[in-house]
Every structure is written in C-alpha cells, then in structure tokens.
Amino acid sequence: MKKTALVTGAKQGIGAAIAARLEKDGFNVAVNDISGVEFAADVSDYTACEELVKAVKEKFGSIDVLVNNAGITRDGLLVRMSEQQYDDVIRVNQKGVFNLMKLVGALMFKQKSGSIINLSSVAGVHGNAGQFNYSASKAAVIGMTLSAAKEFSPRGITVNAIAPGFVTSPMTDVLTEQQKSAILERIAMKRYGQPEEVAALVSFLASEDSRYITGQVIEISGGLVI
Ligand code: NAD
Numbered sequence: 119m120k121k122t123a124l125v126t127g128a129k130q131g132i133g134a135a136i137a138a139r140l141e142k143d144g145f146n147v148a149v150n151d152i153s154g155v156e157f158a159a160d161v162s163d164y165t166a167c168e169e170l171v172k173a174v175k176e177k178f179g180s181i182d183v184l185v186n187n188a189g190i191t192r193d194g195l196l197v198r199m200s201e202q203q204y205d206d207v208i209r210v211n212q213k214g215v216f217n218l219m220k221l222v223g224a225l226m227f228k229q230k231s232g233s234i235i236n237l238s239s240v241a242g243v244h245g246n247a248g249q250f251n252y253s254a255s256k257a258a259v260i261g262m263t264l265s266a267a268k269e270f271s272p273r274g275i276t277v278n279a280i281a282p283g284f285v286t287s288p289m290t291d292v293l294t295e296q297q298k299s300a301i302l303e304r305i306a307m308k309r310y311g312q313p314e315e316v317a318a319l320v321s322f323l324a325s326e327d328s329r330y331i332t333g334q335v336i337e338i339s340g341g342l343v344i
Pocket residue numbers: 126127128129130131132133150151152159160161162186187188189190210214237238239240281282283284285286287288289290
C-alpha cells in the first residue's frame with residue numbers, strides 16, 4: 119500500500135519541491151496551503167488542522183509522513199518590531215507546528231510508525247539580525263522536535279528538524295540585491311541553496327534508510343558562517 123505524506127505550505131517554494139519529490143518517491147501527497155489547494159487550511163488554526171487531518175485520513179487512510187513546512191516572515195529590527203509582527207510569526211511558525219505534531223502524532227502513535235520533519239532555519243540555531251520573531255519561532259521548532267522525539271521515538275516514530283540556510287524561493291526573493299550579496303559572502307559555497315536540495319534531505323528523512331535517525335537538527339546551508 120502507498121504511504122501518505124502531508125506537506126504544509128506546499129503551494130510554492132520549498133514546500134512545492136518537497137511535495138513533488140515525495141510524489142516521485144511513491145507517496146500519496148496531501149498538499150496543504152492556506153488557500154488554493156485541495157487541502158487548504160490555516161496551520162495556526164487548531165480546528166482547521168483537525169479538519170485537515172480528518173480529510174487527509176479519509177482520502178488516503180493514513181498519514182505516514184508529516185512535513186511542517188508552512189512558515190512566514192515579518193522582518194524588522196527588534197526595537198521597531200510591532201506586537202502584531204511578533205504574534206503573527208509565532209502563531210504560524212510555532213503554534214502551527216504544535217497543532218499538526220499533536221494531531222498527526224496521535225495517529226502515528228496508533229500506527230506505531232511515522233516520520234515527522236520540521237522546517238526550522240539557521241536563524242533558529244544561530245539567530246539573525248532583523249529576525250527576532252522568526253528566530254524565536256524557529257528555535258521553538260527545534261525544542262518541539264527534540265521533545266517530541268523523546269516522546270514518540272519509542273513508538274517507532276522519527277522526529278527531526280531541518281535548518282536551511284538561504285534557499286531561492288518567494289520568501290527570499292524579497293531581499294534587496296545588497297542584502298543578497300552580503301549573504302553570499304558568508305556562504306562557503308558562494309551560492310544559494312535550491313528548494314530541490316532541501317527536498318532531497320526531506321526525502322531521505324522520510325525513507326526507510328533513515329529509520330535510526332531521530333531528534334536531530336540537520337543544517338543544509340552550503341557552509342554558512344554567521
Ligand atoms: P514561501 O514563502 O515561498 O512558502 C511558504 C508557504 O507557506 C506559502 O505557500 C504560504 O502560502 C504557506 N503558508 C503561510 N502561512 C500559512 C498558514 N498559516 N497555513 C498554511 N500555509 C501557510 O517560503 P519558503 O522559502 O518555501 O519556506 C518554506 C519553509 O522553509 C518555511 O518554514 C521557512 O521558514 C523555511 N526556511 C526557508 C528558508 C529560505 O531561505 N527560503 C531558509 C530557512 C528556512
């Protein structure tokens with residue numbers, strides 16, 4: 119029987135590349151985004167997530183892989199950051215991950231198998247000027263990953279986080295040329311990552327070959343030095 123993967127925020131960017139790769143790997147893929155897809159739901163809304171999980175389970179029978187990819191930025195220097203900018207990012211990037219890890223985790227608990235892969239960021243590991251809110255949310259994703267790994271892994275469920283550096287996507291397209299060249303100087307490989315390169319790592323963490331890897335934060339940044 120085909121296994122099923124739920125990928126959040128998968129209409130564009132890294133999420134779309136992950137969905138395409140997992141489909142190529144032979145999974146049924148439930149593509150979630152906030153709108154415009156079959157499994158539309160706001161990941162920060164708990165009730166909407168309950169309905170999402172129910173709809174995916176009804177259509178495919180199980181959820182074997184969860185990729186918490188949906189995320190937003192509301193950048194600005196801390197002293198100028200509004201409460202709204204802070205709350206919006208925490209709600210989507212942090213609470214969204216809680217919602218789906220809890221709901222899908224419960225299903226995986228019953229199945230006694232599964233892989234959960236959370237998109238953190240180098241900003242959550244090292245911090246980043248102008249991204250106080252985003253860094254906080256992505257550091258929280260690491261804490262949630264490590265704690266859930268301890269709770270879930272005895273049941274055969276692996277939980278890992280990926281911390282990408284700078285990847286070409288609509289999220290990073292908004293940076294100015296000056297910002298982009300300053301970032302490139304700090305990357306050993308002197309180029310941005312591609313969404314497909316992140317998707318290849320997700321593919322490995324979703325596969326049988328990675329069954330003994332859990333509670334890890336894997337950086338994919340071309341050798342970024344902060
Ligand atoms: P993106 O902005 O191109 O795509 C994010 C997707 O998430 C969009 O399709 C958006 O509609 C969706 N989304 C936003 N809020 C949502 C919500 N409440 N519910 C459901 N879907 C929602 O971003 P990306 O660059 O593809 O990033 C994907 C993930 O990787 C994010 O978690 C991001 O923080 C992380 N990341 C990206 C980079 C990078 O350089 N691009 C680096 C590190 C980490």
